[in-house]
Amino acid sequence: MSTQRYGRLTDAPAALVLTGVRAMDPGTGSDAVRTVAILDGRLVPVDAVPADAERVDCRGLVAAPGFLDLHTHLREPGGDGSESIESGARAAAHGGYTTICAMPNTEPALDDPDRVAWVLGRAAGAACRVRVIGAVTTGRAGAALTDLDALATAGAVAVSDDGAAVSEDHAEHALTRLAVLGLPLVEHAEAPALAGRAVMREGHVATLMGLEGWPAEAEASVVRRDIALAAQTDARLHLTHLSTAAAVDAVRDAKARGVGVTADVTPHHIALTDEWVAGAREFAWEVSASPALVSERAYDGSCRVNPPLATREDALALLEGLRDGTIDAIATDHAPHSPERKLVPFNDAAPGLIGLETALSIGLAAVEAGMLPLMTLLRALTTGPAGVIGETRSLEVGGVADLVLFDPAARWRVERSALASLSANTPLMGMELPGVVRLTVADGRVTYRS
Amino acid sequence: MTIDLAIEAATTRHMLDVDGMSRLEIERILDRAVEMRAARAARAAREHRSLLERETVGLAFYEASTRTRVSFELAAKALGATVVDLGIAGSSVVKGESLVDTLRTLERTGVTTLVLRHPASGAPYLAARATGMSVVNAGDGMHAHPTQALLDALTLREALGPLDGRTVAIIGDVAHSRVARSNLHSLVTLGAQVRVAGPAEWAEGFGTWSGVAVAPSLEDAVRGADAVMTLRVQVERLSTEVTDFSLADYIRAWRLDEPRMRLAAPLAPVLHPGPTNEGVEITSELANGPRSLIGRQVENGVPVRMAVLAAAAGMPGVA
Numbered sequence: 001m002s003t004q005r006y007g008r009l010t011d012a013p014a015a016l017v018l019t020g021v022r023a024m025d026p027g028t029g030s031d032a033v034r035t036v037a038i039l040d041g042r043l044v045p046v047d048a049v050p051a052d053a054e055r056v057d058c059r060g061l062v063a064a065p066g067f068l069d070l071h072t073h074l075r076e077p078g079g080d081g082s083e084s085i086e087s088g089a090r091a092a093a094h095g096g097y098t099t100i101c102a103m104p105n106t107e108p109a110l111d112d113p114d115r116v117a118w119v120l121g122r123a124a125g126a127a128c129r130v131r132v133i134g135a136v137t138t139g140r141a142g143a144a145l146t147d148l149d150a151l152a153t154a155g156a157v158a159v160s161d162d163g164a165a166v167s168e169d170h171a172e173h174a175l176t177r178l179a180v181l182g183l184p185l186v187e188h189a190e191a192p193a194l195a196g197r198a199v200m201r202e203g204h205v206a207t208l209m210g211l212e213g214w215p216a217e218a219e220a221s222v223v224r225r226d227i228a229l230a231a232q233t234d235a236r237l238h239l240t241h242l243s244t245a246a247a248v249d250a251v252r253d254a255k256a257r258g259v260g261v262t263a264d265v266t267p268h269h270i271a272l273t274d275e276w277v278a279g280a281r282e283f284a285w286e287v288s289a290s291p292a293l294v295s296e297r298a299y300d301g302s303c304r305v306n307p308p309l310a311t312r313e314d315a316l317a318l319l320e321g322l323r324d325g326t327i328d329a330i331a332t333d334h335a336p337h338s339p340e341r342k343l344v345p346f347n348d349a350a351p352g353l354i355g356l357e358t359a360l361s362i363g364l365a366a367v368e369a370g371m372l373p374l375m376t377l378l379r380a381l382t383t384g385p386a387g388v389i390g391e392t393r394s395l396e397v398g399g400v401a402d403l404v405l406f407d408p409a410a411r412w413r414v415e416r417s418a419l420a421s422l423s424a425n426t427p428l429m430g431m432e433l434p435g436v437v438r439l440t441v442a443d444g445r446v447t448y449r450s
Numbered sequence: 451m452t453i454d455l456a457i458e459a460a461t462t463r464h465m466l467d468v469d470g471m472s473r474l475e476i477e478r479i480l481d482r483a484v485e486m487r488a489a490r491a492a493r494a495a496r497e498h499r500s501l502l503e504r505e506t507v508g509l510a511f512y513e514a515s516t517r518t519r520v521s522f523e524l525a526a527k528a529l530g531a532t533v534v535d536l537g538i539a540g541s542s543v544v545k546g547e548s549l550v551d552t553l554r555t556l557e558r559t560g561v562t563t564l565v566l567r568h569p570a571s572g573a574p575y576l577a578a579r580a581t582g583m584s585v586v587n588a589g590d591g592m593h594a595h596p597t598q599a600l601l602d603a604l605t606l607r608e609a610l611g612p613l614d615g616r617t618v619a620i621i622g623d624v625a626h627s628r629v630a631r632s633n634l635h636s637l638v639t640l641g642a643q644v645r646v647a648g649p650a651e652w653a654e655g656f657g658t659w660s661g662v663a664v665a666p667s668l669e670d671a672v673r674g675a676d677a678v679m680t681l682r683v684q685v686e687r688l689s690t691e692v693t694d695f696s697l698a699d700y701i702r703a704w705r706l707d708e709p710r711m712r713l714a715a716p717l718a719p720v721l722h723p724g725p726t727n728e729g730v731e732i733t734s735e736l737a738n739g740p741r742s743l744i745g746r747q748v749e750n751g752v753p754v755r756m757a758v759l760a761a762a763a764g765m766p767g768v769a
Contacts, residue, residue, distance in 0.1 A: 204655070294593075
């Protein structure tokens with residue numbers, strides 16, 4: 001892979017005209033084939049562009065506002081070379097993202113204002129905007145609350161102890177403080193007492209494979225606790241990477257009661273199931289030809305993730321949640337790991353998989369299967385997550401150009417050489433997926449073009 | 451790292467579990483084991499003695515084992531293979547080298563067939579993916595113990611004849627048992643009906659298994675059964691894990707004894723993968739009495755493993 005190819009930062013093209021593009025703007029709901037014109041980094045009326053501007057025939061392509069990821073692990077500071085802020089941003093640009101939110105579980109954790117500022121400084125000039133999510137407790141150790149005011153002042157857009165839920169002892173206090181600051185808590189809902197040593201989802205496949213399973217209740221119980229606390233404190237609760245039907249039901253119910261809660265799901269939880277751990281490679285909506293079987297592809301560390309890949313019924317419930325608006329966003333939980341941490345027995349594999357470069361493709365596979373309207377997918381990648389951290393996304397003329405242009409029908413093969421991430425830990429490896437990004441423009445700059 | 455798996459799988463033979471084997475494949479292995487046993491007994495095994503002469507079999511046991519390790523070693527030697535025992539305790543394993551690194555080193559030194567026992571479910575699948583050796587699973591975590599299931603199948607077939615329509619009960623800690631899991635696959639494939647039973651937390655979750663029924667009590671499981679297999683209780687599990695029952699409760703409700711066996715079909719045999727905790731999961735009287743096939747199971751270990759090693763090495767006419 002040439003380092004030139006991805007995330008090359010060029011000056012704003014003086015002018016670029018995208019003709020015949022299907023422009024889809026989830027903010028306004030507009031969906032029309034038209035010409036999109038960019039001049040000096042801004043979206044302008046077509047007649048404002050000089051006649052000699054570069055014109056690109058975009059028939060068959062879709063333009064949407066740039067994607068925003070609420071959940072990215074960049075492994076900096078610290079880390080083992082599995083990713084960096086620079087490489088993660090290039091992977092983001094390759095996937096159509098123009099903003100990513102860096103999770104605080106780095107070494108050391110992003111638990112004080114200097115570290116937040118360090119990441120923001122280091123991300124200046126990266127291939128997409130980087131926002132920082134600060135830690136809720138010092139060192140994410142669950143013992144003492146961080147200085148939430150100082151984190152907010154330093155620029156943190158939310159806080160999270162991702163990797164773990166905020167402990168019973170601190171959840172109420174943290175939410176009370178956050179309500180005052182207007183900062184959302186991004187909650188990883190997992191009850192340690194129920195999840196225990198489990199490495200996959202409880203159920204038939206775990207029984208077949210002789211692996212400890214985590215019950216759905218390990219997630220749902222924390223979701224219900226947090227919703228009750230959010231209702232009581234008036235804080236903004238954002239539940240991340242929900243994986244179970246029970247959790248979606250709890251959020252649906254909370255929203256109906258007017259509780260200030262939002263939620264995201266990952267691409268892998270809507271499309272992959274626990275059968276992938278046994279070696280299956282069919283998406284949740286594809287009817288399985290054969291009963292669950294442990295194949296030679298089983299126990300692949302790339303399928304180890306927290307929360308674990310759930311059942312087909314759960315995945316379908318997450319998709320239903322996206323369709324009916326219960327789920328606001330798709331967030332990748334992009335979690336790069338070196339081969340040394342994955343090429344080990346399944347029990348020992350580090351949890352997590354990369355997602356920035358395959359999120360759109362998984363979403364489009366769901367769209368092709370009739371599981372999601374395209375506009376719903378795009379909303380979950382743009383205005384949905386943007387709203388969680390108080391940002392906006394739009395294709396309206398007059399604004400700064402921040403968009404992605406992709407071919408929804410073109411196919412690409414997931415392989416090492418096709419990825420900008422420094423890591424390749426994904427069970428999608430080798431698969432052919434729909435959706436090729438042709439152009440990403442972040443904040444008026446071209447950050448990716450193919 | 452995983453893309454070329456299909457190609458590799460087509461050229462390298464593994465024995466990871468019995469779940470993917472057809473009835474014919476299982477029966478071929480059992481038939482071959484019978485042949486091996488006869489030739490070995492007659493000391494007329496010249497043709498067998500050179501079957502694996504070009505192979506180097508590496509034994510990598512990451513858990514203590516006597517009978518399985520010894521029977522693999524004897525089986526490999528009986529077929530003329532060079533055998534190396536990794537002797538895990540004294541090797542670089544303790545220095546923190548990863549499993550894959552250790553196995554790749556073994557492969558580079560010339561091991562062609564790896565016999566792997568490991569406490570993690572799925573470790574042999576990793577070995578099969580990460581190296582070019584033929585991998586034989588000698589027991590992985592709670593997942594599978596295919597050669598035990600095959601020797602159990604052979605032992606049962608010799609005692610009962612074809613297993614079609616026969617009922618086999620498996621009693622005890624099914625949830626944590628790799629022996630039980632592999633037996634469920636092979637017995638169902640061979641046409642048997644299987645009942646499992648044990649304390650709720652040790653038997654739940656198997657109701658969704660095709661061809662398997664969960665019985666509410668030992669008596670319900672044993673009643674009318676053509677054979678009964680009881681599993682080793684990890685006694686330390688009862689002191690280190692939170693369970694709803696004590697060892698005394700277990701013995702009261704789940705220990706196999708002669709009066710309980712009288713509920714089974716007349717002369718129904720009893721099996722146990724060993725080593726037994728006599729007095730816990732089975733009475734000494736039963737384990738050493740006329741119904742017991744435990745000794746026969748051990749005797750069948752070597753010939754079954756000879757047949758499996760020959761199949762893994764791709765010998766013509768095998769599997």
